[in-house]
Structures are given as structure tokens and as C-alpha cells.
Amino acid sequence: MKNYSICYVSFFFLMVFMIMNFFFFLKFIMNNQILFLEWEIISLNSCTIVMSLLLDWMSFIFMSFVSLISSVVVYYSKSYMSSEKNLNRFIILILLFVSSMMLMIISPNLISILLGWDGLGLVSYCLVIYYQNVKSFNSGMLTVLSNRIGDVCILMAIVWMMNYGSWNFIFYMNFLSNDIYMMIIMMMVVMAAMTKSAQIPFSSWLPAAMAAPTPVSALVHSSTLVTAGVYLMIRFSVLLENTIFFKFLLLISSLTMFMAGIAANYEFDLKKIIALSTLSQLGLMMSILSLGFPLLAFFHLLTHAMFKALLFMCAGVIIHMMMDIQDLRYMGGISKFIPLTCLCLSISNLSLCGMPFLSGFYSKDLILEMMSMSNFNLFIYLLFYISTGLTMFYTFRLLFYLLINDYNLLSIFNLYDEDYCMLKSMFVLLFMSLISGSLLSWMIFTIPMFVYLTIFMKLLVLIVVSIGGLMGYYVSLLSIKMMCKFKKTYELSTFFVSMWFMPNLSTYGLSYFYLNLSNNLIKNNDMGWVEMLSGQGLYKNMKNYSIFYQIFQINNFKIFLFSFILWVLIFFLSLFIF
Structure with a gap:
């Protein structure tokens, strides 16, 4: 009999930590409080080593969401990784991963940010190579070396910040934005955020990281590793507003969103489609952040975390039941056999599309409307709306292949919907995917926003979603036979499916x-x-x-x-x- 005590202890501890953080968030946002703590670790003559912590409503709500997702992932792993001999090692790695993220969230200091940042990179490498085979080793090396570029950029920013006498960047935000040293630091921070959040040209590691176990993917792609770059940019957004770096980041992130949307329409690997949708949403977060709306980017980061973790968990259940097959072409008609899992999958997918009154709608619709109110050029405007349409298409393509398509399985004896351990975990996130959008919109935006648009611009979201869906539909009709007949079409599809080479x-x-x-x-x-x-x-x-x-x-x-x-x-x- 396997000992699951570490799973239960970790789950209980993370749940208590989540509830505690949520109540602190309510207290701090109601009283508009910020707590800055300094803990002197050692003092030798005039040299002191001080650990700084920044506790405000943003760090509390983010830690609460990370704790909730990691707790249900640990509980989910109890069943998903039940055949694993070293389950304790897996749970300890996940707890290390979450601890690194927590350290990064509450750090106002570049040194302690580097500790959490580097911890995320190191533990993610250990988790990606968890199934020890050649593919996992290659993916792990690509992941860790791509993230290493961001680590080096943070180190260089630390070196340049020695000119100021302290590494607490929050002290320099309001009055040093035009200083040449601060410009170099900002450039390094933007580069670090681009590597961690997998923007072009560092996007190739994100689908490769799918070699990790599915519970790890649910954690990494929702609230920890990939969101670290976005969170860092939100913290530095005061410095970066109205600078050339934000304009550059806007172009890169919009192209990332567009590229990931097209690549997902060609992909047949279930986990890679969801990974590319994460990449698309990261591009959306980074681009709205670059437009000067850091609060909206944070709002979408939190709502996205819920339905994306749920989506990965559903994918994990389906892969488990398909005897570890991940190819969509072997699936179809599974809604008859596993209805509860398909319910969770459908709701998380519709939330990703921005279906009204699900959590994704509140952030995504607001982002597109605020972008419509901004005075940016037509190219960025088109990239935003076409990418939204592509999101709708690859989501419905995924649902079609899994639920509606003809029965295409190798065998059905393993299809069951009675793994209550996984279902309980998924229902927690299902509930959050339904209510977290409205709940957060009431709590975070204390001042009401007035969005003033014409009726055409209000309906433009629906129109362009429909056009984007049709465009994605006709692109996906190009079968392998047609690609082989027409060399140019084949080369174009290879270009798209390989994420622009x-x-x-x-x-x-x-x-x-x-x-x-x-x-x-x-x-x-x-x-x-x-x-x-x-x-x-x-x-x-x-x-x-x-x-x-x-x-x-x-x-x-x-x-x-x-x-x-x-x-x-x-x-x-x-x-x-x-």
C-alpha cells in the first residue's frame, strides 16, 4: 500500500495558506494598505545583508491563486501519479516549485527575485526531465537554456543597479525613468520577461516543456513559470510606461499571439494545442500590458490561471484513459463515456474563448474594448482581433475532435469517469472558472470603468471572431494529401506548424x-x-x-x-x- 500522507499534508497546508492569503487580500485592498518588511539576516561592521518583502493586495491575491491551483494539482497527482514509485520526490519538487514562485511574488528586491527566478528555472528542468528518456532530456535542456538567458539578464540588471546603492527597485520607479542606467536595467528586465513568458524569439521551449507530467503542465502553464515574466513586467510597469521598450514589446507580443494561434490550428498533439493556447494568452497579457493597462493584464493572468489549469487536468484524464495516446486523430465521441470530464473540458474551453459570463469573458472582453479605445495603428488592431478569432477556432476544433467527431478509439475498455480524486480537483477549478471573473472584477476594479464605444465597435468582437473562425476552418481543411500535391501549400503549412521555424x-x-x-x-x-x-x-x-x-x-x-x-x-x- 502506497503512503499518500505527503499528498494530504501538502494539500491541507496549501489550502490553509490560500485561505489566509485571500483574507489578507481583502483586508489590504479595502484599507489600501502596503506592507514593506525588512529582515536583517546578518550585520558585520557596516555591511548588512537584508531580506526585503513587499506585501500588498496584488501579491496576496496572486499567492492565493497559486496556492489554490497547486493544492488541487497535488491532490490530482495522488491519482494521476499513483503508479509512480517516487511519489514523494514528485510532490517535493512541486512544493519547491511553488516556494520559488512565492519568493518571486513577494520580492521588491532584484537579488531575491533572482533567487525565486532561478529556482523556477532549475526545478522546472527537474520536472521536465521527470520521465527519463531522450525526448524529455532534449526538452529539458531547451527549457533550461532558454530560461538561462533571462537569468543572465536579471544578473546584468543587478550589476547595473549597483550604481544606485540599493537593489530595491521600487525606490527608483517614480523619478529615475529617464536615467541612462535605468534604461539599460529596463532593457534587461524586458528581455528577462520575454524569455520566461516565451515571447518571440524564445517561444520554442514552451511546447517542448510538455514532456513533463500533466499535473506539472497544469501548474506551469497556469500560474507559475510562464506568468513570472508577466508579473515582473507588471511590477516594473511604472518605469516602462511611454518608453520605446513597451512599443517594442507590444509588437513582439502581438506577433507571438498571432503565431501561436495559427500553429495551434495545425497541431494534433492534445497537450501541445493547450500549450500553444497558453502562448497565445501570454501574448495577449504582454500586449495589453504594453498598451499601459497593467491592472487588466493582472486580471487576465488570474482568470486565465483557473481555466487553463482545469484544461490541462481534463487533458491529463483523457490521456490517462487513452492509454497515454495524445494524438487527436485517435480520439472522438468520448462525451458518451466520460461526461463529467467533458463538461469540465467544455466549460474551460468556452471560458478560454471568452463566452459571456464565464471567467475568461470578464477579462478578455474588457481587454479588447480598452484596446479599441486606445489610439494604436491598424496593424496591432488587426493582430489582436484575428488572434481572438483564431483562439475561437482552435478551441472549437479541439472540441470537435474530442467530443463531436466519429468514434475513432483503439479500444474502449479503459474509458471510465469514476476517478473521484481527479474529478474533485477538477470541480474545484470548474467552480472557480465560473465565478472568478465576476468576483475579481468586483474586487480589483474599485473605481467603475466607463467604456465608450460605437455599436459597431461593440459588435466587432463577435464579427471578427466569426471571420477568424471561418479563416481557421478553411486553413485547417488543407489535408495532408493536398499538402503533398501542392508543394507551396505544404511548405506554408510546415512554416506555420513549426511556429515560423x-x-x-x-x-x-x-x-x-x-x-x-x-x-x-x-x-x-x-x-x-x-x-x-x-x-x-x-x-x-x-x-x-x-x-x-x-x-x-x-x-x-x-x-x-x-x-x-x-x-x-x-x-x-x-x-x-x-
Whole structure:
């Protein structure tokens, strides 16, 4: 009998922590409080090491959401990872992951942010390579090296901040935005946020991280690793407003949103489709943040966390029941067999689309309306609306393949909907996916917002969603046979499905030259001349000499007589000649 005590203890602790944080959030937002704590760890002469903590309503509500999602993920893992021998190790890794995120959330100091930031990168590597095979190792290496770029950018920002005398960036936000040193720090922070939130050109690691177990994906893609970059940008948004960095980030994040939407329409891997939808939503968060609405980005970050974690959990149940098959083409008509899981899947998907009065609607509709009120160019405007339409399409494509399509399974004996451990976890998030949008909109936006738009612009969301859905539908009709017939169509589809050749450019393109060079060096130097002149050559020569001397020593009497006779013959021959 497996011992599940660590699961129950972790679940209980995280739930208590979530409730505590939520009540603190209510207190702090009602009284408009901010608590700045400094804990002196060590003091030596005039040198002190101080740990700073920033506690405000934003950090409390974010920690509450992270605790809730991680608690249900731990409870869900009890069933999902039940065949795992080292379940305790898995739970401890998840708790380390959550602790790193908590440290990052409450840090107003770049040093302690780096500790949490680096902890996220390191533990995510351990979780991605959890199933130890070649694919997992490759994915883990791509993930950790992509995130390492962000770690280096944070380190460089720390170095540049030494000019100010303290690493607490909140002290410099209001009066140093035009300083040249602060401009360099801002550039580093934007680059770090782009790597952690997988914006172009660092997008290739996000689908690759799907090699991790599904409970990890639910945690990573909802509220921890990928949202760390967005959260960092929200904290730095006061400094970055009306700067060139935000304009650059707006373009990059809009293109990321568009690229992920198109790639998801070509993908057939269930988990990768959901991962690409996460990438699309991250692009949406970053772009609305770049428009100067950090509160809206935070609102969408929280609502997105709920339905995306639920979506991954549903995908995990389906993959579990399909005997670890993830290809959509092997699925279909599963709503008859697992209705409760399909209910959760449908509601989370509709929330992702922005279906009215689900949690995603409150943030997504508000984001699009605020963007319509802003005076930005037509290119960004089109990217926003087309990406929203593409989101609608790949969501309905996913639902069609899973629920509506003809029965296409290999076998049905494993389809059951009675794993109450997983269902309880999913129903908690289902409830939050229904109410969290309205609940947060009442709590966070204490001052009512007045959105003033024409009737056409109000309806434009529905119109463009329909057009985007039709466009995605006709693009997805291009089957493999048609792609093979028309070379240009095939090349175009390869371009889209490979995320604009980004994995090739960011991994194979960069590593091919160095790997080829190292292969030639090994072949010609280490295994070639160096081997012949040092190791193998010396060994061969010494072996030949030792054999020769050994023969000489063993046959010394015979050789002595033979050499004596030879010497006598030479003597007589010399006498005869001369």
C-alpha cells in the first residue's frame, strides 16, 4: 500500500495558506494598505545583508491563486501519479516549485527575485526531465537554456543597479525613468520577461516543456513559470510606461499571439494545442500590458490561471484513459463515456474563448474594448482581433475532435469517469472558472470603468471572431494529401506548424555548427592524430618492444648459439674474401 500522507499534508497546508492569503487580500485592498518588511539576516561592521518583502493586495491575491491551483494539482497527482514509485520526490519538487514562485511574488528586491527566478528555472528542468528518456532530456535542456538567458539578464540588471546603492527597485520607479542606467536595467528586465513568458524569439521551449507530467503542465502553464515574466513586467510597469521598450514589446507580443494561434490550428498533439493556447494568452497579457493597462493584464493572468489549469487536468484524464495516446486523430465521441470530464473540458474551453459570463469573458472582453479605445495603428488592431478569432477556432476544433467527431478509439475498455480524486480537483477549478471573473472584477476594479464605444465597435468582437473562425476552418481543411500535391501549400503549412521555424532557428540552427565542429575535432584530433601520437601509438610501440625483449629473454641460449655461429660464419667469410 502506497503512503499518500505527503499528498494530504501538502494539500491541507496549501489550502490553509490560500485561505489566509485571500483574507489578507481583502483586508489590504479595502484599507489600501502596503506592507514593506525588512529582515536583517546578518550585520558585520557596516555591511548588512537584508531580506526585503513587499506585501500588498496584488501579491496576496496572486499567492492565493497559486496556492489554490497547486493544492488541487497535488491532490490530482495522488491519482494521476499513483503508479509512480517516487511519489514523494514528485510532490517535493512541486512544493519547491511553488516556494520559488512565492519568493518571486513577494520580492521588491532584484537579488531575491533572482533567487525565486532561478529556482523556477532549475526545478522546472527537474520536472521536465521527470520521465527519463531522450525526448524529455532534449526538452529539458531547451527549457533550461532558454530560461538561462533571462537569468543572465536579471544578473546584468543587478550589476547595473549597483550604481544606485540599493537593489530595491521600487525606490527608483517614480523619478529615475529617464536615467541612462535605468534604461539599460529596463532593457534587461524586458528581455528577462520575454524569455520566461516565451515571447518571440524564445517561444520554442514552451511546447517542448510538455514532456513533463500533466499535473506539472497544469501548474506551469497556469500560474507559475510562464506568468513570472508577466508579473515582473507588471511590477516594473511604472518605469516602462511611454518608453520605446513597451512599443517594442507590444509588437513582439502581438506577433507571438498571432503565431501561436495559427500553429495551434495545425497541431494534433492534445497537450501541445493547450500549450500553444497558453502562448497565445501570454501574448495577449504582454500586449495589453504594453498598451499601459497593467491592472487588466493582472486580471487576465488570474482568470486565465483557473481555466487553463482545469484544461490541462481534463487533458491529463483523457490521456490517462487513452492509454497515454495524445494524438487527436485517435480520439472522438468520448462525451458518451466520460461526461463529467467533458463538461469540465467544455466549460474551460468556452471560458478560454471568452463566452459571456464565464471567467475568461470578464477579462478578455474588457481587454479588447480598452484596446479599441486606445489610439494604436491598424496593424496591432488587426493582430489582436484575428488572434481572438483564431483562439475561437482552435478551441472549437479541439472540441470537435474530442467530443463531436466519429468514434475513432483503439479500444474502449479503459474509458471510465469514476476517478473521484481527479474529478474533485477538477470541480474545484470548474467552480472557480465560473465565478472568478465576476468576483475579481468586483474586487480589483474599485473605481467603475466607463467604456465608450460605437455599436459597431461593440459588435466587432463577435464579427471578427466569426471571420477568424471561418479563416481557421478553411486553413485547417488543407489535408495532408493536398499538402503533398501542392508543394507551396505544404511548405506554408510546415512554416506555420513549426511556429515560423523557431525551434530550428533557436536550437538546431544555433547548435549545428558547434556540434559539427566538435564532431570533426573528436574524429580528427581525439580519435585521430592525438590518439596515434600519444595513447594508442605509445601503447603499440611499447607493446612491440616488450614482445621483442620477452622473446629475446625467453630464447636467450638459442639466440646466443645462433649469434655465435653467425659470428663465426661472418669471420670465415671475411677471411675468404680478404
